[in-house]
Amino acid sequence: MAAGMRNVKKRTNMKGIARKWMISSVGVIILILVALIAILSFTVRGSIYSGIQATLDGRSSELTNVFSDYGRSSSSDFSAAARSYVENFPEKESMELMVFNSVGRILITSVGFAPDETQPMPDYQQAVSSREGYGTWTGHLTSGEKVMAVTRVIRNSSGSLVGAIRYVVSLEDADRRVLAVCGMLTGAGLLVILCVTVISYMFLKSVLTPIRQIGTAARRIAQGDFAARIRKGSDDELGELCDTINEMAEELGTAEKLKNDFISSVSHELRTPLTAIKGWAETIMDVGATDQATFSRGMGIIVRESERLSGIVEELLDFSRMQSGRITLTMEKIDILAELGEAVYMFSDRARSEHKFLLYDEPALLSPVLGDINRLRQVFVNVIDNALKYTAEGGTISVSAGEADGFIRVVITDNGCGIPAEHLPNVKKKFYKANQTVRGSGIGLALADEIMRLHAGSLEIESHENVGTAVTITIPVLTEDREERNQEPNG
Numbered sequence: 184m185a186a187g188m189r190n191v192k193k194r195t196n197m198k199g200i201a202r203k204w205m206i207s208s209v210g211v212i213i214l215i216l217v218a219l220i221a222i223l224s225f226t227v228r229g230s231i232y233s234g235i236q237a238t239l240d241g242r243s244s245e246l247t248n249v250f251s252d253y254g255r256s257s258s259s260d261f262s263a264a265a266r267s268y269v270e271n272f273p274e275k276e277s278m279e280l281m282v283f284n285s286v287g288r289i290l291i292t293s294v295g296f297a298p299d300e301t302q303p304m305p306d307y308q309q310a311v312s313s314r315e316g317y318g319t320w321t322g323h324l325t326s327g328e329k330v331m332a333v334t335r336v337i338r339n340s341s342g343s344l345v346g347a348i349r350y351v352v353s354l355e356d357a358d359r360r361v362l363a364v365c366g367m368l369t370g371a372g373l374l375v376i377l378c379v380t381v382i383s384y385m386f387l388k389s390v391l392t393p394i395r396q397i398g399t400a401a402r403r404i405a406q407g408d409f410a411a412r413i414r415k416g417s418d419d420e421l422g423e424l425c426d427t428i429n430e431m432a433e434e435l436g437t438a439e440k441l442k443n444d445f446i447s448s449v450s451h452e453l454r455t456p457l458t459a460i461k462g463w464a465e466t467i468m469d470v471g472a473t474d475q476a477t478f479s480r481g482m483g484i485i486v487r488e489s490e491r492l493s494g495i496v497e498e499l500l501d502f503s504r505m506q507s508g509r510i511t512l513t514m515e516k517i518d519i520l521a522e523l524g525e526a527v528y529m530f531s532d533r534a535r536s537e538h539k540f541l542l543y544d545e546p547a548l549l550s551p552v553l554g555d556i557n558r559l560r561q562v563f564v565n566v567i568d569n570a571l572k573y574t575a576e577g578g579t580i581s582v583s584a585g586e587a588d589g590f591i592r593v594v595i596t597d598n599g600c601g602i603p604a605e606h607l608p609n610v611k612k613k614f615y616k617a618n619q620t621v622r623g624s625g626i627g628l629a630l631a632d633e634i635m636r637l638h639a640g641s642l643e644i645e646s647h648e649n650v651g652t653a654v655t656i657t658i659p660v661l662t663e664d665r666e667e668r669n670q671e672p673n674g
Contacts, residue, residue: 232331
C-alpha cells in the first residue's frame with residue numbers, strides 16, 4: 184500500500200513537472216507575443232498615421248501658396264478662387280476640404296454642406312492663434328467617427344488674416360488596417376504558441392519517458408533486483424545516465440554475488456576448524472588421558488585448527504579495517520630478507536607434507552626498507568599460501584628477491600593450475616575467487632594489494648592457465664629522505 188502510494192506520488196510529481204514546464208514556457212511566450220503584438224500594432228498605426236499626416240501637410244502647404252495670391256486683392260476674389268478649387272478638388276473621395284473666410288465662417292466645403300456648429304475644430308483654433316499659422320488634431324467627431332484634421336491660415340502681405348484651409352481625413356479605414364494587422368499578428372502568435380506547445384510536449388515526453396524508466400529501474404535495483412536494466416533510447420546525456428545506471432546495476436549484481444560467495448566460503452572456512460575442534464574435543468573427553476597417543480594427536484589438531492580459526496578471524500578483521508580505511512602501519516627500518524626467509528620457513532614443513540617443492544633463492548644482501556614488519560610478513564604469507572594451495576603434488580614453488588633502480592622485488596612463482604585470462608583482472612578484488620573448489624575467503628590478495636599500496640609499493644600478478652603464476656611484490660628501499668620523514672613527530 185505504502186509503495187503504491189509512493190509510486191502514485193512520483194507519477195503525480197512527474198506530471199507536475201510537465202505542467203509547470205508547459206505553464207512557464209507557454210506563459211513566457213504569450214507575454215512576449217502580447218508585448219510584440221502591442222509594439223508592432225502601435226508601430227503600424229503610428230506609421231499609417233504619420234503617412235496621412237505627411238500627406239495632409241504636403242497638400243496644405245501646396246494649396247496655401249495657391250490661395251495666398253488671391254488674398255492680396257479682395258475677399259471676393261479669394262472666395263471665388265476657393266469655390267473654384269473646391270469644386271475641382273481631385274481627392275474629394277479620400278478627404279474633406281473646408282475653406283474659411285477671415286472671420287472664421289465656412290465659405291465652402293467639398294462635401295457641399297457645413298459641419299455641425301458644435302463640431303470640435305481645435306486644429307482651426309490652434310492655427311489661428313499660433314505664430315506658424317498651422318494646427319493639427321486627431322479625435323472623434325460628434326458622430327463618433329475618428330478623423331485627422333490639418334488647418335493652415337492664409338495671410339496677406341501685411342499679415343492680416345485672409346482665410347483658412349482645413350483638411351479632414353477619416354481614420355476609420357486606417358484603424359481597420361491596423362486592426363487587420365493586429366489580427367494577422369495574433370493569428371501568427373497563436374500559431375507560434377501552438378507550435379511551441381506541441382514541441383514542448385514532444386520534448387517533455389522524450390525527457391520524462393526515460394526519466395520514468397530510470398525511476399522504475401532504480402526502485403527495482405533498490406529492492407535488490409540487480410537484473411533490472413534501462414533501455415537506452417538516445418546518445419545524449421539521458422542515454423549516458425542510462426548506461427551509468429545499467430553499469431551500476433551490473434556492478435552491484437556482481438558485488439552481491441561475490442558477497443554471497445564470500446559469506447558461503449567464510450562460513451565453510453569457519454565450519455571446518457570448528458567441526459574438527461568439536462570432534463576431537465569430544466573424542467578426548469571419551470578417552471580421557473588413558474590413551475596418550477589419541478590425546479596428544481587430538482590436542483595437536485585442536486591447537487592447529489584454533490590457530491587456523493584465529494587466522495581467519497584476524498583476516499576478516501583486517502578486511503574490515505581495509506574497508507573502513509582504518510589499516511594502520513607501524514613503520515620502521517627493517518631487513519626484508521629476514522621477514523621473507525621466516526615466511527618461507529613457516530611453509531617448509533607444509534610443502535614437504537604435501538609433496539611439493541618450496542625453493543628459496545636467497546640473495547647475499549639487500550638494502551633495508553621502511554615498512555611494517557607484521558604487514559609485510561602477512562603479504563608474503565598470503566602469497567606463498569596461495570601458491571601452495573593452487574599447486575598440485577610434485578609441483579614447485581620458487582621464491583627469489585633482488586634489488587634494482589631503488590626497489591626491492593620479491594618474485595614468487597609456481598607451476599600450478601594458473602589463472603584463466605578472463606579471471607586475471609579481478610583476482611585482486613575483494614571477495615573474488617577464480618577457483619571456488621579451493622579453500623579460502625577471497626580477500627587475501629585484496630588485503631595484500633592494499634598493504635603494498637600503503638607501503639608505496641605494488642603487487643602484480645602474471646598467470647597462464649595450466650602453466651603457472653608469478654607474483655611480483657615491489658617495495659622502495661629506504662632512503663635518507665624517507666627515514667627523516669618517518670622520524671618527524673606527527674601533528
